Structures are given as structure tokens and as C-alpha cells.
Amino acid sequence: xxxxxxxxxxxxxxxxxxxxxxxxxxxxxxxxxxxxxxxxxxxxxxxxxxxxxxxxxxxxxxxxxxxxxxxxxxxxxxxxxxxxxxxxxxxxxxxxxxxxxxxxxxxxxxxxxxxxxxxxxxxxxxxxxxxxxxxxxxxxxxxxxxxxxxxxxxxxxxxxxxxxxxxxxxxxxxxxxxxxxxxxxxxxxxxxxxxxxxxxxxxxxxxxxxxxxxxxxxxxxxxxxxxxxxxxxxxxxxxxxxxxxxxxxxxxxxxxxxxxxxxxxxxxxxxxxxxxxxxxxxxxxxxxxxxxxxxxxxxxxxxxxxxxxxxxxxxxxxxxxxxxxxxxxxxxxxxxxxxxxxxxxxxxxxxxxxxxxxxxxxxx
Amino acid sequence: xxxxxxxxxxxxxxxxxxxxxxxxxxxxxxxxxxxxxxxxxxxxxxxxxxxxxxxxxxxxxxxxxxxxxxxxxxxxxxxxxxxxxxxxxxxxxxxxxxxxxxxxxxxxxxxxxxxxxxxxxxxxxxxxxxxxxxxxxxxxxxxxxxxxxxxxxxxxxxxxxxxxxxxxxxxxxxxxxxxxxxxxxxxxxxxxxxxxxxxxxxxxxxxxxxxxxxxxxxxxxxxxxxxxxxxxxxxxxxxxxxxxxxxxxxxxxxxxxxxxxxxxxxxxxxxxxxxxxxxxxxxxxxxxxxxxxxxxxxxxxxxxxxxxxxxxxxx
Numbered sequence: 001x002x003x004x005x006x007x008x009x010x011x012x013x014x015x016x017x018x019x020x021x022x023x024x025x026x027x028x029x030x031x032x033x034x035x036x037x038x039x040x041x042x043x044x045x046x047x048x049x050x051x052x053x054x055x056x057x058x059x060x061x062x063x064x065x066x067x068x069x070x071x072x073x074x075x076x077x078x079x080x081x082x083x084x085x086x087x088x089x090x091x092x093x094x095x096x097x098x099x100x101x102x103x104x105x106x107x108x109x110x111x112x113x114x115x116x117x118x119x120x121x122x123x124x125x126x127x128x129x130x131x132x133x134x135x136x137x138x139x140x141x142x143x144x145x146x147x148x149x150x151x152x153x154x155x156x157x158x159x160x161x162x163x164x165x166x167x168x169x170x171x172x173x174x175x176x177x178x179x180x181x182x183x184x185x186x187x188x189x190x191x192x193x194x195x196x197x198x199x200x201x202x203x204x205x206x207x208x209x210x211x212x213x214x215x216x217x218x219x220x221x222x223x224x225x226x227x228x229x230x231x232x233x234x235x236x237x238x239x240x241x242x243x244x245x246x247x248x249x250x251x252x253x254x255x256x257x258x259x260x261x262x263x264x265x266x267x268x269x270x271x272x273x274x275x276x277x278x279x280x281x282x283x284x285x286x287x288x289x290x291x292x293x294x295x296x297x298x299x300x301x302x303x304x305x306x307x308x309x310x311x312x313x314x315x316x317x318x319x320x321x322x323x324x325x326x327x328x329x330x331x332x333x334x335x336x337x338x339x340x341x342x343x344x345x346x347x348x349x350x351x352x353x354x355x356x357x358x359x360x361x362x363x364x
Numbered sequence: 365x366x367x368x369x370x371x372x373x374x375x376x377x378x379x380x381x382x383x384x385x386x387x388x389x390x391x392x393x394x395x396x397x398x399x400x401x402x403x404x405x406x407x408x409x410x411x412x413x414x415x416x417x418x419x420x421x422x423x424x425x426x427x428x429x430x431x432x433x434x435x436x437x438x439x440x441x442x443x444x445x446x447x448x449x450x451x452x453x454x455x456x457x458x459x460x461x462x463x464x465x466x467x468x469x470x471x472x473x474x475x476x477x478x479x480x481x482x483x484x485x486x487x488x489x490x491x492x493x494x495x496x497x498x499x500x501x502x503x504x505x506x507x508x509x510x511x512x513x514x515x516x517x518x519x520x521x522x523x524x525x526x527x528x529x530x531x532x533x534x535x536x537x538x539x540x541x542x543x544x545x546x547x548x549x550x551x552x553x554x555x556x557x558x559x560x561x562x563x564x565x566x567x568x569x570x571x572x573x574x575x576x577x578x579x580x581x582x583x584x585x586x587x588x589x590x591x592x593x594x595x596x597x598x599x600x601x602x603x604x605x606x607x608x609x610x611x612x613x614x615x616x617x618x619x620x621x622x623x624x625x626x627x628x629x630x631x632x633x634x635x636x637x638x639x640x641x642x643x644x645x646x647x648x649x650x651x652x653x654x655x656x657x658x659x660x661x662x663x664x665x666x667x668x669x670x671x672x673x674x675x676x677x678x679x
Contacts, residue, residue: 001478009475017461093459097520100423100453101476102445353427353441357386 006103010111015118018081024119028126031073035066035130043137059137060144060265060274066127066134067148068275071254074120074156075184082116082163083177086350091173095350105351109168109343116160121153139273143263148276151261154332155254159184161339168346187335191253199243206292210234213299224307230299243286250283251327252334259283260328270316281317284324375436375450375527376400376559377422382431383583384417391417393583395431399559399576401527404550406570407563408670409580415563416456418580419532422561423453436527436559449477452526456533456563458513460505466516467492467501470523477524484523491519496545510537518546529553529560535569547573567667577666579673586673594672600662601642604631606655618648633662 042062086109089095098108134140163180170176211233215225250256256279265277272278301307315323377399384392392414399405409415420426421433424440424447433440436450461469467488474484492501495515500508508516514537521529529550535543550573554560561578564570570577579586586594605611611632615625626633636642646659661668 001476006476009472013461013464013472017463021463089459092462093455093457094461095459096423096425096455096457097453097459097473097517098476099425100448100451101473102448102478103476352425353421353444354425355427357426 001102003104003107006107007111007114010098010103010107011115011118014085014112014115018085018115018119024081024122027073027077028122031069031123032126035069035127038062038065038069039130039133043133059134059140060277062137063131063134063140063145064148064259064262064265064275066130067152067258068255070123070127071152071155071258073123074159075188075254077123078116078120078156078159079163079177079180079184081119082112082160082167083180084167084173085112085116085164086168086346087171087176088167088173090171099352105347109164109347109350112167113157113161113164113343116164117157120156120160124149124152124156139267144265144274144276148258148262151258151328151332155258155335158254158335158339161343165339165342165346168350169342187252188254191249191256195243195246195249198246198249199241202242202245203239204242204290204292205237206240206290206294207235207237208294208296210236211297211299213302215302222305224305225302228299228302240290242290244289247283247286248327248330250286251331253331254335255279256283257328257331257335260326261332264318266316266318266321270318272317277321278317281321283327285317285320287324288320376403377528377561378434379418379422379585380432382418382421382428382433384414384421384426384428390583392421392428395580395583395585396587397578397585399528399561401557401559402554403576404554404560404562404574406567406574406577406666407561407580408567408570408577408666409563410674411565413580414583415580416532419453419456419530419561419563422530423451423455424448449524450526451528451530452521452524453530454517454521454532454534458510458517458537460508460513460516462506463504465500465502465504466497466508466519469505469516470519473520474523479524487523491522494522494549495519496542511539511542514538515542527558529558531560531562533564534562535564535566543569567670568664571664571666574666577669579670581674590673591669594669597672598635598637599668600626600633601636601645602631602633602658602660602662603649603654603656604658606657609655611649611654614649614652614654618652620645631658 039062042058042065045058084091086095089098099105131145135145162183163177166176166180166183167173170179212231213225213228214231215228217226218224219226251260259276259279260283262274262276262280265272265274266281267273272281298307377397379395379397382392382395383390395414395418397405407415407418417426421428422435422440424435424444427441435447438446438450440447460466461472464472470488470491471481471484474487475481477484479487492498495518497512497515497519500512505513505516514534518531518534521531531550535546538546547569550560550562554575562570562574577591579591603611608631612625612627615632615634616622620634624635634645636645642659642661646656649659650656663671
């Protein structure tokens with residue numbers, strides 16, 4: 001029996017055992033209905049906006065929402081389906097009977113992981129018709145679809161690996177399912193909470209110097225003051241949260257990874273055309289260190305006749321996005337390493353002949 | 365502890381000085397026995413004496429802490445794949461893939477042992493016939509009764525035609541006809557050269573198929589000397605007369621000490637030291653004119669030895 005032969009047997013068995021059930025089809029059905037509702041609502045919204053700006057299509061927004069939906073469903077469903085892949089079989093007494101065959105522990109663990117992955121990819125497949133609709137709505141390019149689908153697939157694989165691995169590491173199925181949910185929630189929600197709390201707690205003092213002016217009259221045509229007289233500089237201080245120190249935490253969030261990896265999603269004015277660009281721009285904006293000593297000299301501006309002129313100082317989201325450091329490959333790399341390490345641990349715990357047994361477990 | 369085994373002592377099971385503890389619980393302390401090819405050997409011991417732990421070590425699922433094991437000539441720790449391709453194991457826990465039919469389950473198992481698709485389909489059909497699951501072969505396994513699952517489990521252990529068979533409580537849940545079939549099957553497999561180790565609580569049943577026994581108490585297998593001493597120790601013989609006529613007066617009359625006689629609802633029990641003494645006793649009773657309709661050991665040989673070993677305590 002070749003390695004892939006045995007792997008295929010385990011995958012086939014796993015898919016037949018766990019996935020081929022009514023519950024699975026019900027879930028996929030619910031998912032399709034939800035995505036259909038979102039599609040219809042967004043399509044209506046597009047029509048409403050058409051009068052304002054006919055050039056902008058909402059395809060990008062719809063597509064990114066669908067992809068996030070698939071990821072959300074993956075995070076909600078994968079732990080339930082994969083979180084007892086190994087210890088559930090041990091409880092049912094069918095693990096040991098597989099282990100005494102020529103199927104190796106590696107084939108067993110990898111096969112279960114791939115089966116869990118394939119079943120979460122079913123959601124992606126079910127969303128294909130809606131992705132097609134999104135394409136018709138416009139403002140969506142093939143590169144965005146290709147890259148985000150690829151990253152989504154990898155992230156779903158990471159989720160499946162966490163569930164399957166914990167089912168091999170933890171003895172009790174219920175506990176491993178709950179633990180999978182907690183780990184996945186820590187990545188998707190926990191990172192946000194940690195980021196928000198740490199950023200708010202860590203504060204720096206900003207020292208702001210302001211130079212004002214007095215002017216008796218203003219030029220009617222330009223609105224600039226005539227002969228401004230500078231006032232003494234005023235200094236005041238205030239505290240600002242330091243989110244820039246913690247943006248790395250957000251890089252570990254699967255939703256951020258997905259958004260950050262998606263290529264350019266901005267229109268000519270520099271505004272986002274999909275949710276990925278909006279989130280990624282926002283997260284990258286947080287990388288900017290706040291100015292801790294600010295000097296606002298209205299008087300000098302007034303003397304130069306450029307008071308209130310903000311051109312060139314304000315960046316668009318696209319500019320912020322493009323000049324910042326992309327973080328998705330760090331996050332993705334961490335996820336893939338985490339998944340691989342977890343699967344390895346599960347392999348070590350499931351290997352036979354077993355040297356150590358978890359407390360209170362029977363291997364039969 | 366225990367001497368090391370040479371490679372390939374024989375193609376059955378050889379166990380020398382095997383011990384295995386789970387934390388502070390010493391499940392198996394010292395196991396030492398052989399199951400040669402062509403033999404059905406019973407593994408007998410009270411609950412919690414380490415039988416299942418021993419089976420798991422033989423089945424290449426658990427590493428012994430010390431000692432050595434050879435199954436079909438291979439070491440399950442060093443070369444589990446070789447052991448697995450030669451060994452069939454029927455666990456005491458009945459597990460079956462609930463949504464798969466017995467036929468599919470057997471086919472998948474066959475392919476997990478490296479059989480070709482066609483070969484494993486043929487083999488599955490043969491085994492379904494052999495264990496009598498024909499009517500349910502294509503129903504999902506969740507509809508099977510306990511006894512039917514037991515048969516499926518046996519069939520699964522036989523999929524790859526193993527030279528060594530490990531059966532943990534194979535008869536529990538089987539009806540009398542299925543038990544008889546199991547017995548016939550095991551005796552046939554043994555005659556074809558398979559080494560079979562059967563653990564069971566039903567000693568009378570083991571007695572009918574096993575040609576040898578390994579006794580286990582508190583994680584220790586009884587030594588050959590202990591076993592022969594226990595087997596030859598004084599045992600009770602049951603005498604029953606036609607119409608259940610009282611036998612005690614007659615026994616006293618032929619000179620049997622009153623202390624050796626016990627009466628119960630099913631006749632009279634007399635303690636006898638050896639089989640020769642038993643024969644002499646029978647001759648004397650019949651000579652004295654009793655109408656004897658049954659004269660037999662009160663307990664089977666395995667049961668007698670088992671009880672005697674446990675009563676005396678090993679070591």
C-alpha cells in the first residue's frame with residue numbers, strides 16, 4: 001500500500017462517515033440561503049447608488065462579503081465537525097481497529113485533516129454562483145478573486161488542522177471541540193480584543209505647540225489674512241493610545257490576513273472598492289506612529305498665504321495602504337506553522353505502539 | 365527482567381518477562397508464555413488482572429515497559445508493520461463504522477491491509493458467509509445487534525488471513541449456535557496452523573476449544589510449576605444416583621471420610637486427590653451397589669486450576 005493509497009482510504013472513510021449526513025446538507029443549504037439574501041440586498045443597494053455614480057459597481061463589496069461569510073461559516077462549523085475526529089473514533093472503538101492495520105499514524109492524522117478541510121471547502125464551492133453574480137456587478141478583478149480564494153482555502157485548512165489536531169491531543173471529544181472553538185475564537189476575536197485593550201492601555205503624551213495670529217482683515221478673494229501678527233506659542237499636552245505598537249496582533253487575525261493579502265482594491269480616487277481594501281487600509285493605517293511632538297504654526301501659514309491649505313498633507317486610504325508594511329504573510333506563516341505543529345503533536349500522541357497514554361484513556 | 369528472545373523463535377506468540385505500568389498502576393507485572401502455531405490458548409484471569417493490557421501489547425498498540433514480545437516472529441515495537449500484516453485482533457470494545465455496511469467495512473479494512481480492491485471484495489464476501497451476516501451485509505452497521513457486531517469484529521480480524529489471532533472476549537454476546545460456530549471456526553483455523561490466543565471469562569467454553577491455557581493473576585502469568593501443582597491438587601468429584609437416591613450412607617460404608625463429603629441439591633461432592641483415586645472411588649461405589657448415573661469433576665480443568673491458583677495466590 002502506497003502512502004497516498006492509505007491516505008486516500010482514510011480520507012474516503014472519513015468523508016463517508018462524518019460528512020455524508022443530513023446535518024451537513026442542511027448547513028450548506030442554510031449557507032446558500034444566507035448568501036443569497038446578502039446578494040439580493042447588495043444588488044438592491046447597487047441600484048440605489050447607481051444614480052450617484054454609475055461607474056462604481058458593488059461586485060467587489062459583494063464578493064468580499066461572500067468570502068468573509070465562507071470564512072465565518074468555516075470558523076463556526078469546522079471545530080464541530082473536526083474537533084472529535086480522532087478522540088471520537090477512539091470513544092467509538094474504531095480507532096484501534098484502524099491502527100492495527102497497515103495504515104500509519106501519519107496517514108490517519110493527515111487523512112482526517114484533509115477530509116475536514118475538503119468538507120469546509122464545500123462552502124466555498126456552494127458560493128460559486130454568487131461569486132459569478134459579484135463578477136457581473138463589476139469592480140472586481142480576477143487577481144482579487146484568485147488570491148483571496150487561495151488564502152481563504154489555506155485559512156480553512158488551518159482551522160481544520162486545529163480541530164483535528166486538538167482531537168488527537170485532548171482525550172475527551174467534548175473538551176477538544178470546545179478547545180478548538182476557543183483557539184479559533186482567540187484568533188478571530190481574541191486578537192481584536194487584545195489589540196484594543198493593549199493599545200488603549202499603552203498611552204503616550206503628545207506635546208503640541210500652537211502658534212496663532214491676529215489679523216485685522218482678510219483678503220476677500222483668497223480668504224487669507226492680511227498682515228497677520230503672530231501670537232506667543234502655546235504648549236499643551238494630551239495622551240494618545242499607541243495602537244501602532246500592537247498592530248502585529250491583528251496580523252494574526254484570519255480575517256485581517258485575508259484582507260491584507262488581497263491585491264489593490266481601490267478606485268482612482270483612492271477609496272476602497274471592497275471590504276478587503278477597507279480593512280487592510282484601516283489596519284495598515286494603525287501602523288503609523290502618532291506624532292508625539294506636534295508643531296502647528298498657523299501664523300507662518302498665514303504669512304505665506306497658505307492658511308487652511310491641506311493639499312499634500314492628507315493621505316488617501318490607498319496611499320496609506322501602499323506605503324505601509326504588508327503583514328499578511330507573517331500572519332499566514334504563523335497560522336501554517338501553528339497548524340503544522342499541532343498536527344505533529346497529534347501525530348505524536350496517536351502513534352502506536354503507544355509509550356504514554358493520556359490519563360484515563362483506553363487506547364482500544 | 366526476563367531473558368531476551370532470539371529472532372524467529374516460532375511463528376506464533378512468544379512473550380518473555382513483559383511488564384507494563386500506567387503511572388503507579390502495574391497492569392502487567394510479569395508475563396511469560398508461548399502460543400505455538402496450531403494452538404488455541406486460553407488467557408484466563410480475573411477482572412483487572414491485565415489481560416486486555418497484555419492483548420494491546422501483543423496487538424502492537426502499546427509498548428511494554430520491559431521484556432520482549434514476538435508475534436509471528438516479529439517485534440511489535442521495532443517492526444509494527446510486520447506484526448500487523450501477520451496478526452488479527454478482535455478487541456473487547458466493539459467498534460464499527462456506524463454508517464458503513466458490514467460489506468463495505470470489511471472491504472475498506474482489507475484495503476487498509478494492502479489488499480487489491482477486487483481481492484478485498486471477494487474476501488469480504490467470503491467472510492460475510494463465514495460469520496453468517498449474509499442477510500445484513502448491506503445494511504448500515506448501526507442496525508446490527510451486539511452479537512452481530514461481534515461477528516463483524518471477528519470477520520474484520522480475519523480479513524488478511526493472519527497467522528496469529530488475538531481474540532479478546534470473542535464469545536460474549538453470541539447466542540449458543542454462534543458460539544458453537546466460533547468454536548468450530550477456531551479449531552479449524554488452529555488446525556491450519558494459526559496461533560490463537562483467546563481471553564474469556566467463560567471457562568467452560570474455553571475448555572472446549574483451547575488446548576492450553578495461560579493463567580494470569582494481578583498482572584503475573586502463573587508459572588508452569590504453579591499450574592501443574594494447581595491442576596493436580598485435590599479436587600471435588602460429583603456423584604449423582606438414579607432417582608437421586610441418597611449416597612452419603614453408602615459412601616461412609618465404603619470407607620470415605622465424612623469430612624470429604626459435601627451434599628448439595630445436585631448430588632454429592634467428594635474430595636479426591638488424584639484421578640486414580642477417583643477411579644477407585646467409582647469402582648467402590650458401584651461395587652457397593654449404588655446406581656450411579658453421573659460421575660464427573662465438579663469443575664472443569666481450567667476453572668479448577670484458575671480457582672486454585674487464585675485461592676493460593678501466585679508468588
